[in-house]
Amino acid sequence: MSLTGKKIVLGVSGGIAVYKAVDLVSRLRKKGAEVKVVMTEAATKFVTPLTFRELSANPVVVSMWGEVHEFNVEHIALACWADLFVVAPATANIIAKMATGIADDMLSTTLLATPAQIVICPAMNTNMYEHPITKANLQKLLDLGYKVLPAAEGHLACGTSGAGRLPEPQAIVEYLEQTIVAAQDLAGLNILVTAAGTREAIDPVRYISNHSSGKMGYAIAQAAIARGAQVTLISGPSNLPVPAKVNFIAVDSAREMHAAVLDYFTQADIVIKAAAVADYRPKEVSSQKIKKQADANLTIVLEKNPDILADLGQKKTKQFLVGFAAETNDLISNAQEKLRKKNLDMIVANDVTLSGAGFNADTNIVKLLYPDGEICSLEQMSKTKVANILLDCILAKRKI
Ligand code: C5P
Numbered sequence: 408m409s410l411t412g413k414k415i416v417l418g419v420s421g422g423i424a425v426y427k428a429v430d431l432v433s434r435l436r437k438k439g440a441e442v443k444v445v446m447t448e449a450a451t452k453f454v455t456p457l458t459f460r461e462l463s464a465n466p467v468v469v470s471m472w473g474e475v476h477e478f479n480v481e482h483i484a485l486a487c488w489a490d491l492f493v494v495a496p497a498t499a500n501i502i503a504k505m506a507t508g509i510a511d512d513m514l515s516t517t518l519l520a521t522p523a524q525i526v527i528c529p530a531m532n533t534n535m536y537e538h539p540i541t542k543a544n545l546q547k548l549l550d551l552g553y554k555v556l557p558a559a560e561g562h563l564a565c566g567t568s569g570a571g572r573l574p575e576p577q578a579i580v581e582y583l584e585q586t587i588v589a590a591q592d593l594a595g596l597n598i599l600v601t602a603a604g605t606r607e608a609i610d611p612v613r614y615i616s617n618h619s620s621g622k623m624g625y626a627i628a629q630a631a632i633a634r635g636a637q638v639t640l641i642s643g644p645s646n647l648p649v650p651a652k653v654n655f656i657a658v659d660s661a662r663e664m665h666a667a668v669l670d671y672f673t674q675a676d677i678v679i680k681a682a683a684v685a686d687y688r689p690k691e692v693s694s695q696k697i698k699k700q701a702d703a704n705l706t707i708v709l710e711k712n713p714d715i716l717a718d719l720g721q722k723k724t725k726q727f728l729v730g731f732a733a734e735t736n737d738l739i740s741n742a743q744e745k746l747r748k749k750n751l752d753m754i755v756a757n758d759v760t761l762s763g764a765g766f767n768a769d770t771n772i773v774k775l776l777y778p779d780g781e782i783c784s785l786e787q788m789s790k791t792k793v794a795n796i797l798l799d800c801i802l803a804k805r806k807i
Contacts, residue, residue, distance in 0.1 A: 410584060411439030416489040416521070418514045419459070421449025423564040424496035424530040424573035429454060431495060431576040432462045438580060443485060445469070445514045447501065471513050482513060486520035487783050490795075493583065494518070496530035496573045499541050505553070506544035522783075522796070522803035524590060526554045528579055533569030552592060552802070556582045591635030592802060598636045599675040600628045601668060601682035601715075603643035605661045609707060610693040617683045618766035621645030623731070623790050624681035628653050630794040639675070641667045643682060661685050661712040668715055672722065677801055679729045680716050681755075683766075688712050720750030727805050729797070732756045733765060742776050752804065753777055755797060763787045775800055 415435055419428045435442050444459040444467045456467035468485065486492075494501060494514075501514065505527070510516040518525065527548065535541060536558055545555055556579060559572040574582070602624020606614040621642055628640040629650040639654040641664060649655045656671075658664045661684045672678065687709035697705065716730050730751045732742040735758070742756035757773045759765030764772040764787070771793045775783040785796060 409438065410435060410580070413440045414488055414490045415440045415442050415583075416485055416492045416517070416523070417442055417444045417463075418492065418494040418497075418501070418518060419444060419446045419450045419454075420494065420496060420498040420501040420514065421447050421452060422496045422498050422530050422573075423453065425450050425453040427573050427576055428495050429458055429462060431493075431579055432459060434576050434580050435583075436463070438584075441465075443468075443488070445485065445517055447512060447514050449498075468513050468517075471516065482517040483520050483783075486517050487522070487785070489521055489523040491583065492518065492521050492523045492525045493528065493579075494525065495528035495579060497527045499529075499531050499535045499538070499544075502527065502529060502541060502544050502548070506547045522799040524552075524554065524592065524799070526556065526583060528556045528573060529558045529571075530573035531558070531571050532563060532565050533567055533571045536571040537569075593631055593798065594635035596636045596676045597639075597674050598628075598631045599639050599641070599668065599671050599678045600624050600631070601641045601664060601680045601684075602628070603645040604683040605643045605664055605685045605712075606659050607661065607685045607688035607712070608659075608692045609689050610695065610697045612696050615685060615687075615689065615709075616644075617685065619643070619683035620767045621647050622767065622769065623771060623793070624679070625650060626790040626794040627679055627681060627797065630791060630798055634795075634798065639671045641671070641682075661688065661715070665713050665715045665718070668719070672719060672726070675726055677727045677729070677805075678719060678723075679797070679801075680719075681731050683731075683733065684715060685712055686714075714749070716751070717749045720748075723750065727752045727801055729753045729755065729801065733759045735760050739774070739776070739782070742774070746776055746778060751778070753801065777804070 432442050442463045443465045444463050446469045460467045504515045510519045558570050559574045560570045561572045562568050563571055603621030604617040604619035606616045608614050625647045628638050631638045632652050641656045656667045658667050690708040690710040728751045732745050732754050734741050738756050738758050742754050746754040754776045755773050757764050763770045770787050771790050772787045773785050
C-alpha cells in the first residue's frame with residue numbers, strides 16, 4: 408500500500424529538528440498524501456506555521472483557542488480525519504504527555520482523541536532519549552500499539568554525539584510506507600462479520616429479501632484479514648467473491664444466520680453485524696410452487712424472525728458488538744434507540760436514501776455512534792475506507 412490518498416496529520420513538537428519536518432511535509436505530498444499540520448507553541452519558535460501552511464496547502468493548527476478552521480470541534484474533526492498520525496519531531500515532553508494521557512494543548516489533545524495509527528519519531532538530546540523515564544514512556548506506548556521509529560545516531564545540535572537525531576525525512580517516509588503495508592494491528596483477534604440480505608422462502612421458487620449486496624460486510628471482512636485478524640464471514644446470498652483466508656459460512660434465511668452466528672459467537676472478540684436480516688418470514692412455506700388464482704389476491708402472513716443482534720446483546724461477555732442501522736428517516740434517533748435496545752458498543756448509521764450511500768453502492772456515508780452519546784461523522788468514501796476506519800475506531804474503543 409502506498410501513501411497516495413492517505414490523510415496524514417503531522418504533529419510537530421518543539422525541537423531543533425523541526426526544520427526536517429518541513430521537508431517531510433513536502434515529501435509526503437509528493438507521494439500523494441494529504442497533510443495537515445498541528446504544532447505545539449514551542450515548535451512555532453523554530454519554524455513559523457506559515458511555512459507549514461504553504462507546504463501542506465492546509466491551515467496549520469496550534470492553539471485550542473485560536474481562529475476556527477472548520478465548523479466542528481476542531482481537535483475531534485482532525486483526529487477523525489487522520490488515516491495516520493505522525494509526530495515528528497517528537498520531544499521527550501510530548502512523548503511523556505502521550506504516555507500519561509495529558510491533553511493540555513492542541514497537539515496532545517488531538518493525539519488523545521484520534522482513532523488513527525500513531526507513529527512517533529523521537530528527536531532529542533541523547534541523555535533525554537536514554538533517560539529511563541523516556542524509555543519507559545516509549546515502551547508503554549509501544550505496548551499500547553503505537554509505532555516508534557527509533558532515533559538515529561550522530562552529531563546532535565547540542566554539540567554532543569549519540570542517539571537522538573531525527574532520522575532523515577526520506578527514511579521517515581519509507582518507514583511510514585512499510586508501516587502501512589505491514590500494519591497487522593488486528594493479529595490475534597477473532598472477528599465475526601455478517602453480510603448481505605437474508606432470503607425468506609415463500610415456496611420452493613420464491614422468497615422475500617432486500618437490496619443488500621453484501622459489499623459493506625465483505626469490505627470489512629477483507630480489511631480485517633489484511634490487518635491480521637482471523638475472520639469468520641457469515642453471509643446471505645451475494646454475488647461477491649469470497650475474500651481469501653476468510654472462514655466463510657453461507658446461509659440463506661435469518662434463522663440459519665442466527666444458528667451460524669451463535670456457533671461462532673463465544674470465540675469472537677469483535678462481532679460486526681452488517682447483514683440486512685429480514686425482520687419477518689412467511690408463516691407458512693408452501694412445499695409446492697403456489698399457483699396463481701384468476702382474479703384473486705394472494706395473502707401471505709408474516710411472522711417475526713429472531714433479532715440476532717439483540718440476542719447477542721443479551722449474551723455478550725467479552726465481545727465488542729457493532730450493529731448497522733440502515734435508515735430512511737430520523738437517522739440519529741433511530742440508530743441511538745437500536746444501540747440502546749440491543750446493548751451494542753457501537754452502531755454504524757447510514758441514510759440509505761442518500762446517493763453514494765447504502766445498498767449496492769461502492770461508497771458509503773456513515774456516522775459512528777457510541778453508548779456515551781459520541782458521534783463520529785464520516786464523509787462519503789469507499790466502503791473499503793469505511794471498513795478500515797470502523798476497525799480503527801473499534802480497536803481504539805477496545806483499548807479504553
Ligand atoms: O432493528 P434493525 O433491523 O434496523 O437493526 C439493524 C441491525 O440489527 C443490523 O446490524 C442487523 O444485522 C441486525 N439485525 C439482526 N437480526 C434481525 C434484524 C436486524 O441481527 N432480525
